[in-house]
Amino acid sequence: MAKEYDVVVIGSGPAGYVAAIRCAQLGFSTACVEKWLDNEGQTVFGGTCLNVGCIPSKALLDTSHKFAEAQHHFEAHGIKTSKVSIDVPAMIARKAKVVSQLTGGIKGLFKANKVDGLAGTGRVTGAKEVTVTAHDGGIDVLHAKHIIIACGSVPIEIPPTPIDKDMIVDSTGALDFMEVPKRLGVIGAGVIGLELGSVWARLGSKVTVLEALDDFLPMVDRQIARESAKIFTKQGLDIKLGARVTASTVSSQAKVPVVQVQYTDADGEQEGIFDKLIVAVGRRPSTENVLDKSVGVELDDRGYIKVNEQCATTIPDIYAVGDAVRGPMLAHKGMEEGVMVAERLANKKTQVNYDLIPSVIYTHPEVAWVGKNEEQLQAEGVEYTVGTFPFIASGRALAAADADGLVKLLADAKTDRILGCHIVGASAADLLQQVVIAMEFSASAEDIGLTMFSHPSLSEAVHEAALAANGHAIHIGNRKKR
Amino acid sequence: MTIEIKAPTLPESVPDGTIATWHKNVGDSVNRDELLVDIETDKVVIEVVSPADGTLCSIVKKTGDTIVSNEAIGAIDEHAVQSTGTEDTKSASATTSSSEISDGKSGAQDNTAEAGPQTSPELLISPAARKLLQEHSLSPDAIDGSGKGGRITKEDVLARLDLNESPTAPVTPSSGGRIEERVPMSRLRAKVAERLLDASQSTAMLTTFNEVNMKPIMDLRHKYKDLFEHTHNGTRLGFMSFFVRSCVEALKKFPAVNASIDGNDIVYHGYQDIGVAVSSPRGLVVPVLRNADHMGMAAIEQRISEFGEKARDGKLGINEMTGGTFTISNGGVFGSLLSTPILNPPQTAILGMHKIQDRPMAINGEIKILPMMYLALSYDHRMIDGKEAVQFLVTVKDFLEDPSRIVLEI
Numbered sequence: 076m077a078k079e080y081d082v083v084v085i086g087s088g089p090a091g092y093v094a095a096i097r098c099a100q101l102g103f104s105t106a107c108v109e110k111w112l113d114n115e116g117q118t119v120f121g122g123t124c125l126n127v128g129c130i131p132s133k134a135l136l137d138t139s140h141k142f143a144e145a146q147h148h149f150e151a152h153g154i155k156t157s158k159v160s161i162d163v164p165a166m167i168a169r170k171a172k173v174v175s176q177l178t179g180g181i182k183g184l185f186k187a188n189k190v191d192g193l194a195g196t197g198r199v200t201g202a203k204e205v206t207v208t209a210h211d212g213g214i215d216v217l218h219a220k221h222i223i224i225a226c227g228s229v230p231i232e233i234p235p236t237p238i239d240k241d242m243i244v245d246s247t248g249a250l251d252f253m254e255v256p257k258r259l260g261v262i263g264a265g266v267i268g269l270e271l272g273s274v275w276a277r278l279g280s281k282v283t284v285l286e287a288l289d290d291f292l293p294m295v296d297r298q299i300a301r302e303s304a305k306i307f308t309k310q311g312l313d314i315k316l317g318a319r320v321t322a323s324t325v326s327s328q329a330k331v332p333v334v335q336v337q338y339t340d341a342d343g344e345q346e347g348i349f350d351k352l353i354v355a356v357g358r359r360p361s362t363e364n365v366l367d368k369s370v371g372v373e374l375d376d377r378g379y380i381k382v383n384e385q386c387a388t389t390i391p392d393i394y395a396v397g398d399a400v401r402g403p404m405l406a407h408k409g410m411e412e413g414v415m416v417a418e419r420l421a422n423k424k425t426q427v428n429y430d431l432i433p434s435v436i437y438t439h440p441e442v443a444w445v446g447k448n449e450e451q452l453q454a455e456g457v458e459y460t461v462g463t464f465p466f467i468a469s470g471r472a473l474a475a476a477d478a479d480g481l482v483k484l485l486a487d488a489k490t491d492r493i494l495g496c497h498i499v500g501a502s503a504a505d506l507l508q509q510v511v512i513a514m515e516f517s518a519s520a521e522d523i524g525l526t527m528f529s530h531p532s533l534s535e536a537v538h539e540a541a542l543a544a545n546g547h548a549i550h551i552g553n554r555k556k557r
Numbered sequence: 558m559t560i561e562i563k564a565p566t567l568p569e570s571v572p573d574g575t576i577a578t579w580h581k582n583v584g585d586s587v588n589r590d591e592l593l594v595d596i597e598t599d600k601v602v603i604e605v606v607s608p609a610d611g612t613l614c615s616i617v618k619k620t621g622d623t624i625v626s627n628e629a630i631g632a633i634d635e636h637a638v639q640s641t642g643t644e645d646t647k648s649a650s651a652t653t654s655s656s657e658i659s660d661g662k663s664g665a666q667d668n669t670a671e672a673g674p675q676t677s678p679e680l681l682i683s684p685a686a687r688k689l690l691q692e693h694s695l696s697p698d699a700i701d702g703s704g705k706g707g708r709i710t711k712e713d714v715l716a717r718l719d720l721n722e723s724p725t726a727p728v729t730p731s732s733g734g735r736i737e738e739r740v741p742m743s744r745l746r747a748k749v750a751e752r753l754l755d756a757s758q759s760t761a762m763l764t765t766f767n768e769v770n771m772k773p774i775m776d777l778r779h780k781y782k783d784l785f786e787h788t789h790n791g792t793r794l795g796f797m798s799f800f801v802r803s804c805v806e807a808l809k810k811f812p813a814v815n816a817s818i819d820g821n822d823i824v825y826h827g828y829q830d831i832g833v834a835v836s837s838p839r840g841l842v843v844p845v846l847r848n849a850d851h852m853g854m855a856a857i858e859q860r861i862s863e864f865g866e867k868a869r870d871g872k873l874g875i876n877e878m879t880g881g882t883f884t885i886s887n888g889g890v891f892g893s894l895l896s897t898p899i900l901n902p903p904q905t906a907i908l909g910m911h912k913i914q915d916r917p918m919a920i921n922g923e924i925k926i927l928p929m930m931y932l933a934l935s936y937d938h939r940m941i942d943g944k945e946a947v948q949f950l951v952t953v954k955d956f957l958e959d960p961s962r963i964v965l966e967i
Contacts, residue, residue: 521685
């Protein structure tokens with residue numbers, strides 16, 4: 076006998092669990108199907124983000140940051156320590172505890188909101204039907220008035236470097252090393268590659284990042300990308316651009332197991348020898364097994380489920396959100412899509428603003444951006460003003476001995492409306508958020524200039540950058556108008 | 558935002574210029590491209606127009622002051638346009654941004670901020686918009702908010718101010734009795750007049766004439782008009798390219814016609830920079846086709862077309878108008894049958910083109926109606942002998958009557 080729900084959500088990652096909770100809040104009877112099992116074989120919610128993505132990586136980033144501070148930066152403050160060392164298993168255990176706290180939290184939220192969290196692999200087998208296959212093989216058929224597919228994404232593998240979960244790992248494996256690899260290779264200088272590379276570099280690995288593209292962080296404003304590259308290189312990351320990996324050999328049986336990587340760059344064929352290799356070349360939607368073809372939901376040629384601006388698929392009452400659909404693969408984008416679908420089911424006119432999705436790289440310093448960058452504005456022929464403020468001129472940053480980077484604000488030359496903001500620096504994500512809010516209210520650079528900011532705070536850099544866009548920053552010289 | 562008004566980039570041969578006339582006073586509202594000031598050099602009078610809409614808020618270089626390339630001569634306060642629309646003799650300028658000028662007159666209007674619009678839900682107006690509204694004594698009710706929840710943004714107020722702006726009414730003098738209007742010569746016209754006088758007084762100028770059968774060119778144009786346009790991205794095949802190319806080839810054969818006088822020296826140029834006289838709303842201007850020898854027909858037509866547009870819009874640059882080793886002037890477009898063009902010093906010759914008119918011509922004992930054009934070559938007899946001038950003009954005529962000779966270089 077089939078169970079009836081108003082809404083069945085497949086997947087409990089950020090897009091799925093948020094959609095489920097919001098649906099339940101709006102009065103819909105809601106189930107959320109999750110296939111993930113932890114190391115003990117227990118069902119855990121939260122998807123990639125909580126289990127092997129956002130959260131564990133941030134936990135390791137914070138631990139490794141504290142280690143690096145203690146090792147290299149305490150002395151300047153006059154703090155004396157004896158040799159600082161890292162207990163990697165302890166670090167990993169703490170990370171696991173954080174993850175478990177949060178996945179447990181989702182369980183609690185489901186209970187509190189009366190969302191039925193169901194264990195098993197969900198699959199859309201009819202326009203109003205989801206079939207759940209339990210881990211012991213049992214089949215459950217659910218009838219749903221509305222279906223929300225939030226099945227997420229998986230890391231992309233490349234043929235030259237097949238994942239063996241030992242010497243060659245993906246991001247999941249990189250979060251579970253039990254000792255600091257002496258030489259660490261990272262394929263891909265994107266967000267994930269840089270974050271994971273940072274973690275182990277701070278703990279003592281000699282890290283080489285192999286990036287196939289000739290440009291570093293091409294989606295980021297060029298000035299910010301250049302500044303970030305300088306900082307990361309200073310931190311010890313050896314970033315090789317234009318380096319395409321062609322082959323690899325794992326000799327795990329040898330006395331000292333290593334991975335040999337062959338790659339070509341501008342100078343020809345090269346070789347790198349590493350103790351561990353992380354493949355971080357991107358992620359792809361994991362939609363192969365979530366839909367019966369007969370249902371008629373269309374996928375595009377890269378496997379994303381085709382949806383409109385409100386995340387409706389080609390079949391009525393079936394929606395898809397998060398990494399399974401078009402757009403940046405960011406947890407917060409998936410979350411807001413989940414909310415949008417839930418609220419629209421309740422006849423609200425919620426709409427995700429796809430133009431103001433902030434992006435962050437959680438290295439230290441962080442890199443964060445929203446809106447248009449200079450290159451995009453130039454290509455569009457838009458006249459704009461620029462205001463920049465380097466953290467070296469910020470009292471707060473200097474006091475903290477953490478003054479790398481800058482805030483850059485772009486505004487329309489005619490209307491002064493803020494068009495974009497790009498930051499590299501400590502707490503960039505939090506500073507950027509202020510501008511994201513301002514941009515949601517169509518703020519002009521002058522609006523931020525007229526707002527009072529606490530002193531001494533890092534946020535003042537945002538204030539000064541806004542003043543600079545109008546040619547009258549106080550704490551830094553202003554560029555003469557061209 | 559304050560925008561600097563800068564003197565234009567002067568060409569290498571011109572070390573400095575003089576402020577001749579300011580057409581606007583401090584406090585006057587100006588529109589983009591409106592004439593602000595005339596700068597005189599010994600070659601040309603340069604007209605400087607406003608880079609933006611706003612108010613002239615400062616004059617750094619006064620009439621008679623010497624200026625150099627790109628020097629700041631004044632400043633415009635963008636957007637600070639008087640909403641009353643008349644010239645403000647009190648010369649108080651409202652500033653929209655907080656970039657103050659040294660005398661610190663921000664928002665020093667009679668209707669001051671304290672009477673500013675009382676807004677009940679002030680949350681609906683962004684800080685910058687609020688400031689602008691008060692500075693311009695605008696009521697928020699007059700404005701549609703485009704921001705979230707109907708909020709009035711800075712953009713909304715700026716857009717409203719753009720609408721409010723009205724240009725200042727020009728003043729035209731007139732006197733009683735029989736109608737007479739006295740208008741001082743524009744600086745440009747005065748300068749042009751001076752140079753023309755100079756040309757006819759300091760050179761031994763005279764004109765030699767000839768006539769050319771335009772039928773071969775017209776046939777050629779008729780035959781290849783469409784193909785030319787199609788091949789050359791819409792550039793039309795006119796007459797000027799034929800004239801320019803013919804002159805260029807003739808100038809190669811008669812270098813004296815391409816030369817200039819510099820003091821006691823004759824400078825023979827190893828290149829042909831052909832000036833093409835163009836009529837503009839401000840008067841006659843002569844932009845130059847540089848290295849015309851290296852330009853193909855399409856390139857010439859394209860460039861001349863560009864010159865025409867730029868002249869209309871007043872956007873010809875100094876570099877485009879100086880130099881030139883020979884000039885072509887076309888009076889025919891206005892209907893002139895025959896004329897004696899005046900030299901363009903320091904050049905030693907100028908070719909005048911005229912109207913193409915069907916005339917009966919005697920060809921091999923027969924009367925044929927042919928489209929004929931009179932050519933006039935004015936030249937400096939100090940430099941060019943009569944024989945050279947006549948032969949040059951005949952050569953030009955030969956090329957025009959048989960364009961294949963241009964290709965064959967004969």
